[in-house]
Amino acid sequence: MRALCWEGVGKLAVRDVPEPRVRAAGDIIVKVRASSVCGSDLHLINGYLPAMREGDVMGHEFMGEVVETGPGVQRLRVGDRVVVGSVVACGGCWYCRTEQFSLCDNSNPQPVLTEKLWGHSPAGILGYSHAAGGYAGSHAEYIRVPFGDVGAFPVPDGVPDDAAVFASDAMPTGWMAADFCGLKGGEVVAVWGAGAVGQMAARSAQILGAERVIVIDRLPERLATAAARLGVETIDYARTDVLEALREMTAGRGPDACIEAVGMESHDVGPTYAYDRLKQSARLQSDRPTSVRQAIMACRKGGTVSIVGVYAGLVDKFPLGAAMNKALVLRMGQMHAQRYIPMLLDRLAAGEIDPGYLATHPLPLDQGVRGYELFEKKRDGCLRTVLHPVG
Amino acid sequence: MMSRATRWALAGAGTVGVVGVGRLVARRRRRHQPERQDGWYVVRRGITVDRPRDAVIGFWTDRERLDRALAEWATLERIDGDRWRCVAADPAGGGTAWQAEITVEGPGLLRWTVVDGPVRQEGRVELVDAPQDRGTEIRAELRYRSGPVRRAFGLVGGDEPDLALRDTLRRVKSLVECGQIIDTRRDPSGRSERQERATDKVREKLTTGGRA
Numbered sequence: 001m002r003a004l005c006w007e008g009v010g011k012l013a014v015r016d017v018p019e020p021r022v023r024a025a026g027d028i029i030v031k032v033r034a035s036s037v038c039g040s041d042l043h044l045i046n047g048y049l050p051a052m053r054e055g056d057v058m059g060h061e062f063m064g065e066v067v068e069t070g071p072g073v074q075r076l077r078v079g080d081r082v083v084v085g086s087v088v089a090c091g092g093c094w095y096c097r098t099e100q101f102s103l104c105d106n107s108n109p110q111p112v113l114t115e116k117l118w119g120h121s122p123a124g125i126l127g128y129s130h131a132a133g134g135y136a137g138s139h140a141e142y143i144r145v146p147f148g149d150v151g152a153f154p155v156p157d158g159v160p161d162d163a164a165v166f167a168s169d170a171m172p173t174g175w176m177a178a179d180f181c182g183l184k185g186g187e188v189v190a191v192w193g194a195g196a197v198g199q200m201a202a203r204s205a206q207i208l209g210a211e212r213v214i215v216i217d218r219l220p221e222r223l224a225t226a227a228a229r230l231g232v233e234t235i236d237y238a239r240t241d242v243l244e245a246l247r248e249m250t251a252g253r254g255p256d257a258c259i260e261a262v263g264m265e266s267h268d269v270g271p272t273y274a275y276d277r278l279k280q281s282a283r284l285q286s287d288r289p290t291s292v293r294q295a296i297m298a299c300r301k302g303g304t305v306s307i308v309g310v311y312a313g314l315v316d317k318f319p320l321g322a323a324m325n326k327a328l329v330l331r332m333g334q335m336h337a338q339r340y341i342p343m344l345l346d347r348l349a350a351g352e353i354d355p356g357y358l359a360t361h362p363l364p365l366d367q368g369v370r371g372y373e374l375f376e377k378k379r380d381g382c383l384r385t386v387l388h389p390v391g
Numbered sequence: 392m393m394s395r396a397t398r399w400a401l402a403g404a405g406t407v408g409v410v411g412v413g414r415l416v417a418r419r420r421r422r423h424q425p426e427r428q429d430g431w432y433v434v435r436r437g438i439t440v441d442r443p444r445d446a447v448i449g450f451w452t453d454r455e456r457l458d459r460a461l462a463e464w465a466t467l468e469r470i471d472g473d474r475w476r477c478v479a480a481d482p483a484g485g486g487t488a489w490q491a492e493i494t495v496e497g498p499g500l501l502r503w504t505v506v507d508g509p510v511r512q513e514g515r516v517e518l519v520d521a522p523q524d525r526g527t528e529i530r531a532e533l534r535y536r537s538g539p540v541r542r543a544f545g546l547v548g549g550d551e552p553d554l555a556l557r558d559t560l561r562r563v564k565s566l567v568e569c570g571q572i573i574d575t576r577r578d579p580s581g582r583s584e585r586q587e588r589a590t591d592k593v594r595e596k597l598t599t600g601g602r603a
């Protein structure tokens with residue numbers, strides 16, 4: 001079958017690879033119908049997340065049709081149109097039982113690196129390097145999904161593929177980011193990053209009761225889309241002093257909650273950015289934490305900073321003093337897909353969230369390399385490239 | 392109906408069996424030296440399994456699961472009252488066999504001694520209720536000796552048995568909690584046969600040891 005493979009730092013190619021087989025009782029094989037790019041892929045492609053191997057199949061945000069089920073699968077049938085959470089969860093450990101699926105104890109068979117880096121190993125993730133289990137990804141005609149009953153969910157009729165696909169990753173991530181904020185109603189929430197994750201976080205914050213949502217980015221098309229689609233206020237950080245602007249917009253208080261949906265390749269203007277880039281490329285720090293620093297500085301006293309942008313290792317100049325003395329709550333994590341997907345599919349079917357507009361560039365799988373280029377360079381207003389292996 | 396002691400002995404045999412002493416011999420990695428006591432290397436590891444104690448014991452008495460865990464390379468036979476003999480082949484292949492004597496010392500406590508095998512080894516496993524509804528702690532202690540000849544060949548020493556013990560506990564936990572041990576080797580990839588072999592080595596490194 002055809003698949004989009006990682007070929008080295010910054011290099012991708014479409015290759016012929018063997019088809020997956022059912023290997024365990026709980027496995028299902030999904031014929032991929034739509035498979036999206038994600039900001040996390042950029043960290044993987046660019047070598048900032050460790051342990052990619054030449055030939056690894058990329059992709060973790062996808063939906064498709066069940067074409068085969070292992071003998072232990074009960075909830076799903078061949079022919080079901082399903083969306084699959086990016087995070088692999090066993091369903092049987094304490095973390096799964098308490099719905100902290102991205103912390104599953106048993107789904108990363110290669111836990112040694114992350115245990116060394118982080119003290120413990122979180123869940124495996126499909127198509128997400130050998131540090132996250134070495135699973136083949138979804139930019140392919142078929143994919144094996146372990147624990148199918150736990151991780152795959154039938155898509156309601158009437159929800160198109162290119163909308164349902166975001167229930168796999170961008171929507172649950174955005175929802176969790178807003179969920180972390182503990183909103184009670186009437187809050188001001190600021191969101192760094194107007195990518196798919198940031199936009200879904202903004203929408204989720206609105207649904208969960210935020211009165212005002214302010215989205216921060218520098219890409220004019222993305223800010224315009226967010227304003228038009230979601231009715232949020234926006235700040236262009238390349239032209240505006242963000243801290244000043246946020247203080248101004250909240251009459252001195254600062255936002256009640258700050259969501260960071262940018263991640264380790266955060267961009268900035270000014271000398272600190274040059275310093276961060278230099279240190280990151282020399283691998284003296286693994287992550288560029290510009291937007292996290294800003295979120296902490298901006299947040300009101302006693303407020304919450306919710307981080308869903310991905311970080312891998314060490315950061316420099318982390319304003320711990322500000323966080324400590326302002327008594328901030330810091331929440332963060334990889335999203336618990338399985339906890340949120342059923343609820344999100346209901347909201348999708350009801351039209352409460354409509355992520356379809358994120359799929360700005362639907363392309364055939366064979367054009368995957370170009371798809372990533374568009375996405376990485378944010379060309380042509382690209383928010384998400386969605387690859388279609390068939391047809 | 393099996394007695395509790397019998398079920399527990401089976402559990403122990405399962406654990407000892409999955410450890411697969413023979414397998415330790417093939418591992419050559421040395422990072423830190425384990426603690427030494429009276430000429431023995433001593434390692435202690437524990438893991439928490441999200442099931443009550445009886446379920447952890449009971450898991451191994453399910454014939455089908457036991458077979459799956461022990462594959463076809465271990466047998467268990469009763470010597471007398473509380474003593475059992477476990478004969479196992481090296482799961483890594485190569486025809487090495489070893490024999491252990493398992494003694495049930497109480498509910499949730501057993502010891503074993505390898506009476507015939509490539510490495511002198513003894514150990515104990517204890518099951519303890521974890522606090523806060525967190526299931527059961529499996530605590531294992533492993534003592535082994537390494538003769539001068541074996542050391543010279545780099546066959547045993549360093550933290551190999553420790554890594555294997557951690558592997559084992561992780562496998563047992565996974566089997567009890569979700570009935571399988573995930574395997575992603577040879578999943579679809581664009582790798583050549585040579586690249587795949589190199590990647591297998593990386594996978595092995597990322598798999599060996601781990602948790603506990």
Ligand SMILES: NC(=O)c1ccc[n+]([C@@H]2O[C@H](COP(=O)([O-])OP(=O)(O)OC[C@H]3O[C@@H](n4cnc5c(N)ncnc54)[C@H](O)[C@@H]3O)[C@@H](O)[C@H]2O)c1
Binds near residue numbers: 169197290310
């Ligand atoms: N926690 C999770 O489970 C999870 C899941 C999916 C994605 N992610 C992460 O979320 C992040 C965003 O993902 P995405 O797919 O939306 O990525 P994306 O690349 O499409 O969007 C990132 C956006 O951040 C903007 N940005 C860069 N620097 C900024 C700064 N200093 N201030 C404000 N905005 C800035 C960029 O212009 C871009 O629009 C990534 O780090 C990704 O890895 C996390």
Ligand SMILES: [Zn+2]
Binds near residue numbers: 039040060061
């Ligand atoms: Zn993602």
Ligand SMILES: [Zn+2]
Binds near residue numbers: 094
């Ligand atoms: Zn789990």
